[in-house]
Structure formats: structure tokens, C-alpha cells
Amino acid sequence: MKDLIVADFSQLAQGPWATQMLGDMGAEIIKIEPLKGDWMRHFSYGNLYPKGESISFVSFNRNKKSIALNLKDSADHEIARNIIRKADILVENFRPGVMERLGLGYEAMKELNPGLIYCSSSGYGSSGPYTKRPGQDLLAQAVSGTASLNGKKNDIPMVTAVGQADLLTSLFLVQSILAAIYAREKSGKGQKIETNLLSSIIGFHIQEITAFLYQKERPERSERGIPNPWLGAPYGLYPTKDGYLAIGMNSVRKLADLVGLDKYKSPEYESNNIMSDRDEIRKDFETVFVTRTTKEWLDDLLKEDIWCSQVNTLEEMVCDPQVLHNHMIMSYEHPTIGNIGTTGFPVEFSDTPQSIYRPAPLLNEHREEIIVTFCGEINHNETKIKTK
Helix, strand or coil, rough: CCEEEEEECCCCHHHHHHHHHHHHHHCCCEEEEECCCCCCHHCCCCCCCCCCCCCCHHHHHCCCEEEEECCHHHHHHHHHHHHHHHHHEEECCCCCCHHCCCCCHHHHHHHHHHCEEEEEEEEHHHHCCCCCCCCCCHHHHHCHHHHHHHCCCCCCCCCCCHHHHHHHHHHHHHHHHHHHHHHHHHHCCCCCEEEHHHHHHHHCCHHHHHHHHHHCCCCCCCCCCCCCCCCEEEEEEEEECCCCEEECCHHHHHHHHHCCCCCCCHHHHHCCCCCHHHHHHHHHHHHHHHHCCHHHHHHHCCCCCCCCECCCCCHHHCCCCHHHHHHHHHEEEEECCEEEEEEEECCCCCCCCCCCCCCCCCCCCCCHHHHHHCCCCCCCCCCCCCCC
């Protein structure tokens, strides 16, 4: 994506991770921040702020340049328009209507730049009864109904630890942007793309929702923690002598034979997804798996082609030989923090490899460079950030 320019007005997670992926693929990302910076500069997982920098911000904003603008100020507003005029892609995730009130909405910007691919992301969509509600990952997971699929039978609904709605929306954004670039190559015209957290997480649960629409009855969650209410025994995570063992969709009969459970050796247990008595079956397997170490079970079960794996902690994952082989743990030098570890690139390109060529930017770090590139000569008096 070298030579493509992205005007990135987005904050928090779903917009910034999408633009970071575009930056990883070579696009020039101009991060346009409010004077106080992206909201994520002032929030961080675990309240982790090494050298004053937010771990969360650093996670989602490598390979970008930063300029801080007051979009209600006429001079800064014109700087933003100049950036958009030369951009290929614009990404924003304000609440619906904010960009229009700022004079930077799609209808105005497509007149300024007919080839612009204009991407808007919101919590619930740009129209409808929830447009004035705040949109955030937890809220989207809650409204989507998918939290009712997680946890045990009598648990309260459970959302995922990872910001699932945010990051799924990022992936859908990148996918759609790439498609729109291809369409522009044929038509010469840009277009508007809209995504939202709620639609993204519902779309992600296509199999679960399709099954519900057919059955017309909510699936019952397992009493003993089988992690998907639509699946039966022996699927799930089991304690071992020194950790946990993941057991996928395997024949109950075959697995029982290998671990010495005579109770399930009859043909009726050949299935890999027994819903009736699944909690009793799971309880029986639990009593066996806890007697040996995870490695001992893997050594025996993998050679019999049982779908199984270890359950890594984060400490174990970052040293896992397959993770290291895939180069999924990397590090780079940040001007304030120093060396910082992060994740690598999930996709490999044979001819145009991705790289981390720029750390997450300091607030307004690239102001002069951006103004010279997009607006011509710089006037230090006119472009100085206004502060209280």
C-alpha cells in the first residue's frame, strides 16, 4: 500500500488498529488528533504508562505520524482539509453526525476529493434508535446477545476478555478498504464505507445465530464449563496434574479407550458431539485427565491423532516454539519508552513484507513535516498549538 495516504481521525481501538494494519502494509498514516491527544493516550490496560506513554495507545498506533489539530479553529480546519484533499482514505469513528457538524462529512469531502474512500465506524450505525447512545465494545457485546453464550449454566452472561467487537470491526474495515481501493482502480471514484461494532460482532457469530434461528430456542450452557453451549462432550478445557489440556471434537469412544474409561467404549459413544449427558461425560474425563501432566497426555494423545493441545499462559505463549517460528512476538524502539515488545504480523507477503518502520508517535510529533507536505510552507505563528 505504499504511496497511499490515510487521513486517520479515529481514536480508541477499532479505527486505530485498522489504520495500523494499513500502515504495516506501507500506507502513510497521518493521525489527526485533538489537542489533548487520542482518548487512548489517557487510558491504558492495567494502568500501564511506561515513561508516561499508554501501553494501549502504543499497541494500536505504530507506523503513523501525528498532528494535533483543533478542528473548530479555522486555520487547523484548513490543515485538515488539505490533508484530506491529498488522501486516498479517510477513517473516522466519532459519533454519527460529528464530522458533518465539523464540515468534514462525506458529502462535502467527496466534492473536495472525488477519489476519497471515506470510512466511518460507530457503535450501532449511522441511523436508527441507538445512534445517540455511546458505543463501546462491552456494550456492543451485550446488545448482540453473544454474552449469553459464554460461561457456565447458572453464570451471569459473560463477555470476552479481548475487545472482540472493536477488533472485529477493525478487520472488517481493512477488508472493505482494500475492496474499495480495487473498485476505485476500475471506476476512478471513491465511496463511503460504514461499519459498526454491533453489526460486526453479530456477523462474526454467523454459525451460532443461524443455529438459533433454525432451532428457535436458546441453547443451554453446560454446568461444567464446556465453552460453547452448542457443543457437547468431550469438547473443552480440562485440568491436568500441572496445568490444563484442551480437547477438541473427538470421538468420545476413541478418547475413552485411550485414557482408560471403559464406561464409554460402546458404539453409542462414537459421536464427537454428545449433547445428552455431556456434563456427566465431562466429569468422568476430568477425573482421569487430572492424574497426569499435560505433557504426558500430549505425548500419548497426539500420536493417536487426537485433537488436543496444551493451554498456554501468556508467559508460555511468548516462548512457544510455533509462536516464535511465526515471528508473532516482536519489539521496536520507542523514543520515550525504549525497547517495547508487541505482536507481529498475522499475514505474510512474499514480495512486499511488512515491517515496523515507525514507533507509535508522540502527540503532534510530526506537525511541521505534515504541514509542509500537505499545506506548503509552514508559518510557525499560525500553526502553533493553542493551549490554555
